Every structure is written in C-alpha cells, then in structure tokens.
Amino acid sequence: MTKTYTGSCHCGAVRFEADIDLSKGTFKCNCSICTKSRNWLAMVKPEAFRLLKGEADLADYQFGRKVIHHLFCRHCGIHPFGWADSPDFGGKGYAVNILSLDDVPEKELVDAPVTYTDGRNDNWKEPPTETRYL
Template identity: 50%
Template sequence: MTVQTYQGSCHCGAVRYEVDLDLAAGSGRCNCSICTKTRYWGTVVRPDAFRLRQGEEALTRYPFGSGAAEHLFCRHCGVKSFGRGELEVLGGRYYSVNLACLDDMEPAALAQVPIRYANGRDNDWFSEPAVTAHL
C-alpha cells in the first residue's frame, strides 16, 4: 500500500482540497443516471484522508436519489470534484473524490488506476454492467 497526498480542485479553482490516496487500491465508475451523465470517476476515502482547503461556500448541493450521497458541485464552474455521504456498505462516512479533478496527477499514472464498474442503473451496485466502454 502506497498512500500519497494529492491536490484537487474544480475547474475555476474556487474549490480546493487535499486527499490521501492509494491509487493501486482502485477506483470506480458506474452506470447510474448521474454518474453516466457527468462521467464521474471516483475513489472512496475515509473522512480523515480528505481535507477541504477552500470553497465550502462555493459548493452547491444537488439532492438526488436516497440522499445517502451528497452530490456537490462548484456554483461558479459547475464541476463536481468530490462528494460525501454515509453508507453502511462503505463503512459509514466517506468522501468520493473525482480522479479527473486531481491537479497533480499525470495522465500516464491515471491510466494505470484499476477501475471497478458498478451497475447502479439497475440498483445492482456490486455487479458489473454488461457494457462499460462508454463509462
């Protein structure tokens, strides 16, 4: 396990955070309606691994689904750089960081991050959807 600290932000820079990640532990993409439309590519971390450095006041919440996940985006540029929530199946409180919003991540390193696909469209979160190339 190699944990490294990364800097992340939205497009305009109003929201900035720091997160400790082991990218070899993997990431996730799903085919639920919101992840498909936003092309969200996330990885889940415990609250102590995430530090919002700037922009809480710039975050807008989008209430969706069961409310277990807090969908957040920058009210200035519209980018969803992270979300947060609480789900027992994920071990309680969590943050989901959008890997595409890590500022100090090289494309070659991103290409090596393992991806697990989830079938959120059918509420079958622990199964891979039949088609994943578009995710």
C-alpha cells in the same frame, strides 16, 4: 502507494487535498448521475480528505434516497467530490472525482485499476453488461 493529491474545480474556488492509493482501485458507474457527469471515483475516509477552500462555493445536490451529497462548484459547475454517511458505504466517506486532481501523473491514471458498477440497476456488486462508454 498512498499519496497526497491536490484537487480543485475548474475556476479554482474549491480546493482540496486527499490521500489516495490509486493502485487500490477506482470506480466507474452507470447510474444516472455518474453517466451524465462521467464520474471516475476513488473512495477515501474522512481522515484522508481535507477541504482547503470553497466550502461556501459548493452547492449540494441530492436525489433518490438522498444518501449521497453530490457537491458541485456553484460558479463553474465542476463536481470535484461528494460524500455520504451511510452503512451502505461503511460509514462516512468521500468520493473523489480523480479527474479533478491537479497533480496526478497521467501514468497513474492509466495504471489505476477500474471497477465498474451497475448502479443503474442498484446492482453495486456487479459490473454492467456494457462498460465501454463509461
């Protein structure tokens, strides 16, 4: 069921709302940035994402092909979401770090299906051989 959640960075400078159906699936990836930042993501379309405050508090980090905007709070360093506008992702979309949601019941996190992707090898359609540490 799609629900509207509120998320934020750690210091509270950045706040957002996102309409997410966690039962439709979440993603963990072994690429270099997902591993280091322990990303656990849900993908949403632009109409399902609303930045409430903190646009000027967000810094934008890009690397590699510079397709994905890895946003983080310039005060506390937390990365509540990122976005990309690319045919690879079906147009524009947001990747919400679901652990930055403030009002998601623990049970919904426990029950959320997780798809693992082998981003480290640009093999996005397959899971990596090892997922236990992700």
